[in-house]
Amino acid sequence: MNPVREESDRLHSSNHIIPAYFRNPADAEQAIKNLSSAGFPKENIGVAMREDGAGKSATSGWADRLRSLFSAKERDEYDSDNAIDVLDHMGIPEDEGRYFKNALQSGGALLTVDAGSRSDEALSILRNSKATLSSRELRTLSPVSQTANTGTQRVELLGETLRVHKDRVQRGSVKLRKEVVSEHQNVEVPVTREELVIERHPADGRNARTGFEDGKQIEVPLSEDQVRVEKRPIVREEVEVGKRQVQDTKRIADDVKHEELRVEKEGDVKVDSSPKRKTA
Numbered sequence: 563m564n565p566v567r568e569e570s571d572r573l574h575s576s577n578h579i580i581p582a583y584f585r586n587p588a589d590a591e592q593a594i595k596n597l598s599s600a601g602f603p604k605e606n607i608g609v610a611m612r613e614d615g616a617g618k619s620a621t622s623g624w625a626d627r628l629r630s631l632f633s634a635k636e637r638d639e640y641d642s643d644n645a646i647d648v649l650d651h652m653g654i655p656e657d658e659g660r661y662f663k664n665a666l667q668s669g670g671a672l673l674t675v676d677a678g679s680r681s682d683e684a685l686s687i688l689r690n691s692k693a694t695l696s697s698r699e700l701r702t703l704s705p706v707s708q709t710a711n712t713g714t715q716r717v718e719l720l721g722e723t724l725r726v727h728k729d730r731v732q733r734g735s736v737k738l739r740k741e742v743v744s745e746h747q748n749v750e751v752p753v754t755r756e757e758l759v760i761e762r763h764p765a766d767g768r769n770a771r772t773g774f775e776d777g778k779q780i781e782v783p784l785s786e787d788q789v790r791v792e793k794r795p796i797v798r799e800e801v802e803v804g805k806r807q808v809q810d811t812k813r814i815a816d817d818v819k820h821e822e823l824r825v826e827k828e829g830d831v832k833v834d835s836s837p838k839r840k841t842a
Contacts, residue, residue, distance in 0.1 A: 580684055581658075582673045582693035583665045587611070587624035590671035593691035594631050597675060600687060604632050608674035612666050628671065665694070721820030738803060755786030 584590035590609070598604055611625050666672050673693070677684035688695060825833055 580675045580677055580681060580688065580695070581662050582675065582688045582695055583662055583670060584673065584691075584693055585665075585670040586692070587628065587671045589692040590673055591624075591628060591631065593673060593688055593693060594628070596687050596691055597684065598631075600683065602675065602677070602680070602684065605635075606676035606678075610666065610672040610674075612669060624671070717823070719821040719823060722818035724814070724816060724818060726814055738801075751789050753787035753789060756784040758782055758784060 582593065584593065594604070594607060594609070597607060609628050611628075662672060673688070675684050675688070685695065823835075825835060827833060
C-alpha cells in the first residue's frame with residue numbers, strides 16, 4: 563500500500579474533518595466544485611489562505627474567486643479567518659497541524675472538509691484534485707521542512723541561471739531608387755564637305771564651235787556633311803538586389819544571484835559542514 567495514503571488514512575480514520583493543502587489555488591477551486599458536485603454541503607467546507615499584516619489575503623484575487631463559490635449563508639465557515647486555528651481543536655495531531663500551517667505560509671490554500679461518514683469518498687476526491695493530505699506529503703513540497711522525531715531541517719539554497727532568448731527584430735532598412743543625372747559628353751565626328759576646284763589649261767588655237775556668249779554662266783552645287791544629334795535610352799547596367807545571412811557571435815553578460823549558507827555559532831558548539839552524499 564502507498565505509505566503516504568496509509569498515513570493519511572490513519573490520521574483521518576478517527577476524525578471526519580479532513581484538512582487538505584493545495585499549493586495551487588486553482589486546484590483548491592476545482593476540489594470545491596468536485597466536492598459540491600458529489601453532494602458535500604458547502605457549509606461543511608472551510609477555506610483558508612495566508613494573510614499579510616493588514617489582514618489581506620496574500621493572493622487576494624484568488625481569495626475573491628474562492629469566495630464567489632459560496633453563497634451568503636455558506637460563507638460562515640469560509641469567512642472564519644481562524645480556519646488555520648480550527649486545526650488545533652478539530653482532532654488533528656499537533657505535529658500534523660503545524661505542518662499544514664507552515665505550508666500555508668508559503669502560499670496556496672487550505673481546505674477543511676467535514677465529511678461525516680463519507681470520509682473515504684472525500685479523501686478520494688481531494689487526492690484526485692492534487693491535494694496534499696499528510697505531513698509526509700508536505701515534507702516533499704516545502705522548501706524548508708522539519709521532522710518532529712529527529713529535529714532535522716532542510717534548507718534549499720537557490721541560485722539564478724542565465725537563459726538567453728533570441729527575438730527577430732528589424733535593425734534597419736535600405737532603399738534603392740533611380741535618379742537621372744546629366745553629364746556633358748564630347749564626341750568627335752568626321753565630316754566631309756565639297757570645295758570648288760578651278761583648273762585652267764592653255765588651248766591649241768583650234769576653231770571655236772560657237773560665237774561669243776555674253777553673260778553665260780554655270781552653277782556647280784557644293785555639298786557637305788551636316789551633324790545631327792539624336793538621343794535614345796539604352797541599358798547601361800543591371801542591378802540585382804537580395805539579402806544574405808551573416809553569422810556572428812555576441813557575448814552576453816549579466817549578474818546572477820545565488821544563495822550561500824552562512825553558519826553563525828554561538829557558544830561552544832561543533833558544526834559538521836562537510837558535504838554528505840546520499841547512498842542508493
